[in-house]
Amino acid sequence: xxxxxxxxxxxxxxxxxxxxxxxxxxxxxxxxxxxxxxxxxxxxxxxxxxxxxxxxxxxxxxxxxxxxxxxxxxxxxxxxxxxxxxxxxxxxxxxxxxxxxxxxxxxxxxxxxxxx
Amino acid sequence: xxxxxxxxxxxxxxxxxxxxxxxxxxxxxxxxxxxxxxxxxxxxxxxxxxxxxxxxxxxxxxxxxxxxxxxxxxxxxxxxxxxxxxxxxxxxxxxxxxxxxxxxxxxxxxxxxxxxxxxxxxxxxxxxxxxxxxxxxxxxxxxxxxxxxxxxxxxxxxxxxxxxxxxxxxxxxxxxxxxxxxxxxxxxxxxxxxxxxxxxxxxxxxxxxxxxxxxxxxxxxxxxxxxxxxxxxxxxxxxxxxxxxxxxxxxxxxxxxxxxxxxxxxxxxxxxxxxxxxxxxxxxxxxxxxxxxxxx
Numbered sequence: 001x002x003x004x005x006x007x008x009x010x011x012x013x014x015x016x017x018x019x020x021x022x023x024x025x026x027x028x029x030x031x032x033x034x035x036x037x038x039x040x041x042x043x044x045x046x047x048x049x050x051x052x053x054x055x056x057x058x059x060x061x062x063x064x065x066x067x068x069x070x071x072x073x074x075x076x077x078x079x080x081x082x083x084x085x086x087x088x089x090x091x092x093x094x095x096x097x098x099x100x101x102x103x104x105x106x107x108x109x110x111x112x113x114x115x116x
Numbered sequence: 117x118x119x120x121x122x123x124x125x126x127x128x129x130x131x132x133x134x135x136x137x138x139x140x141x142x143x144x145x146x147x148x149x150x151x152x153x154x155x156x157x158x159x160x161x162x163x164x165x166x167x168x169x170x171x172x173x174x175x176x177x178x179x180x181x182x183x184x185x186x187x188x189x190x191x192x193x194x195x196x197x198x199x200x201x202x203x204x205x206x207x208x209x210x211x212x213x214x215x216x217x218x219x220x221x222x223x224x225x226x227x228x229x230x231x232x233x234x235x236x237x238x239x240x241x242x243x244x245x246x247x248x249x250x251x252x253x254x255x256x257x258x259x260x261x262x263x264x265x266x267x268x269x270x271x272x273x274x275x276x277x278x279x280x281x282x283x284x285x286x287x288x289x290x291x292x293x294x295x296x297x298x299x300x301x302x303x304x305x306x307x308x309x310x311x312x313x314x315x316x317x318x319x320x321x322x323x324x325x326x327x328x329x330x331x332x333x334x335x336x337x338x339x340x341x342x343x344x345x346x347x348x349x350x351x352x353x354x355x356x357x358x359x360x361x362x363x364x365x366x367x368x369x370x371x372x373x374x375x376x377x378x379x380x381x382x383x384x385x386x387x388x389x390x391x392x393x394x395x396x397x398x399x400x401x402x403x404x405x406x407x408x409x410x411x412x
Contacts, residue, residue, distance in 0.1 A: 009261070071169065073152035074248070076205040078169040092205045097249035100152050104371055110151075 029093060031055035036070075036111070038081075039063040041103065043111040052115050056091040069104035075113070078104065150292040150332050153368075155254070156284075158335040159297035159325035160364030160378030161405055164286040165254035167242050168202035175199055176409035184401030186392070188222030192271060192400075194235055210240035214264065218271030225397070229271035236264035236276070248288065258282040267307070278305040297325040297339075304349040318346045319398075325364075333368040341380060345398035356395030358385035360403070372412065378405040 032054050037044045041064060050056050060070050062081040070089060071078040074097075081087035094115045103109035155164030161180075168174065181193035194216040202208045216235030221228050240260040247254045264276040283300040304318045321344060327337030341360040347353040364378035381402045385395035394401065 073154055073169070076167070076169050076202070078171055095250040102151070107371065 029055050031057045031090065033057045033059060034113075035059045035061065037061040037063055038068055038103065038109065041068075041106045041109045043109065045111070047112045047114060049114045049116060050094070052096045053093045055093050058089040058091060060087045060089065062086070067105065068109070070101060071104040072099060072101035072113075074099045075101060150329060152292060153329065153335070155286045155295060155297070157374065157376045157407065157409070158295060158327045158329075158364075158366045159286070159337060160339045160362070160376070161341060161360075161380060161403070162297045162299045162323040162325040162339045163258070163282065163284045164295070164297050165244065165247070165256040165284050167206075167208035167244050167256060168200060170202055170205050172411055173199070173201045174409050174411045176407055178407040179405065181404045181406075182400035183403070184396070185223045185226070186394075186396040187224045188220070188226075190220055190223050190226075190400065192216070192218045192220065192268070194268065196238060206244055208240075208242040210242070210260075211238065213237050214262075216264075216266045216268070216271070218266075220271060226270050227272070231266075231271055233266055235266045236262065238262040240280075242284075253285050253287050256284045258284055273310060275308040276305060277307075278303055293329045295327045295329075295335075295337075297323075297327065299323040301343075306349070316347070316349045318349050318351055320344050320346070320351060327364070327366070335366040336363070337365075338363050339378070339380070343399060345395070354388050356385065356387040356398045358382045358395045358399040360399075364405075373408075373410055375408050376405075377407075379403075380405075 032051055034048060034050050034056055036048060036058055038061070060079065060081050062068050062083060062085055065083050067080060067082050069078060069080045070087065075091055077089050077091065079087045079089045096115050099113040099115065101111050101113060154166040154168070156166030158164060176198045177195050178198050179193055179195040181191065183191050194214050196214050197212045198210050199212050200208060200210045214235040214237060217232045218229045220226050238260055240258060242256050242258045245255045245257055258281070260280040262278040262280060264278070265273060267274045267276060280301070280303045286295055286297040288295055299322060301319065301321045304316070306314060306316050308314050321342050323339055323341040325337055325339035327335050329335045339362065342357065343360070344357040345355045347355055360380035360382055362378060362380035364376065366374065366376040368374045379402070382394050382399060384393070385399065386392070387395045387397055
């Protein structure tokens with residue numbers, strides 16, 4: 001194996017290890033739990049609030065007779081929640097701001113998580 | 117007789133035409149409101165900072181075709197059959213085989229080749245360094261070790277190892293409508309030829325792209341790339357550079373499928389020690405990117 005190839009592999013492995021360590025450290029903080037429910041393809045509260053810089057657990061209760069897919073581009077999550085059941089989504093610690101979320105199976109079903 | 121490389125190229129042209137035809141359909145089926153959008157694939161060859169959604173998986177054929185050298189007929193390309201997955205909210209992985217094709221005839225310094233083959237494989241690791249709203253600019257580092265058994269330019273059998281390293285950054289100028297993307301690229305490679313000799317090379321460069329969301333499901337834009345090629349990994353032996361410009365389009369076909377296409381043409385360049393307007397030894401005159409993606 002050439003010296004150049006060994007250097008290439010070492011740089012790739014070191015960078016990957018550093019990034020994995022940082023991601024695991026961010027997920028290790030104590031989370032806050034927030035409840036969301038959906039009925040008749042509407043979120044009960046269109047706007048929910050949460051604390052900044054703390055990991056959040058979203059408990060999503062689907063009260064409809066059809067499955068939903070909780071999804072958010074800015075939160076970077078998606079989760080299918082079966083009919084009449086509950087799904088859990090773990091969010092990283094978020095910066096203050098407004099984060100849209102929606103049901104990917106019913107795109108008109110939308111809400112906003114406001115982080116303060 | 118039609119060569120397979122030509123068939124693939126013509127297939128891509130047909131796909132591009134279909135893509136243009138799909139724009140009205142995508143507009144017709146989309147909601148009238150502009151919601152948030154993933155930025156990774158809206159800039160053409162320039163990649164945005166997006167890393168997907170935790171738990172999301174995607175498969176896609178991602179093709180890049182290179183066309184034109186100084187002499188003869190030159191059409192080559194590679195398709196990465198990508199499997200992407202996002203294990204958490206910080207990183208994304210991509211991996212898959214590479215299929216390559218070469219149609220080379222009467223090109224100076226290259227042997228004639230007409231071949232369609234398994235070209236190698238790749239793994240890509242993407243890590244989100246900065247994201248909105250923490251920072252107005254979202255930044256991702258992407259590291260892609262690659263192995264090739266077919267030389268990208270000549271189509272000859274080799275053992276090639278590369279490490280494409282990119283910084284992908286983007287900025288929302290007008291929320292959900294107008295975006296700017298920037299890439300920095302450094303790609304060192306080492307290659308063992310059929311005689312067993314190792315040679316090194318590196319490509320370094322950067323890009324800027326501007327994309328506008330004309331409909332909720334359609335983004336159009338343009339980009340400029342500046343690339344430099346060296347015969348060493350340490351960037352000490354410059355061989356040539358090139359400036360590419362060109363348009364791109366992204367169409368969200370439904371909530372689980374999208375297609376993106378880009379065309380770049382070399383408008384300026386030079387080869388070290390050679391007269392002429394372009395660098396057509398290290399780079400092609402034109403390049404086309406086409407990607408269909410299916411998320412699940």
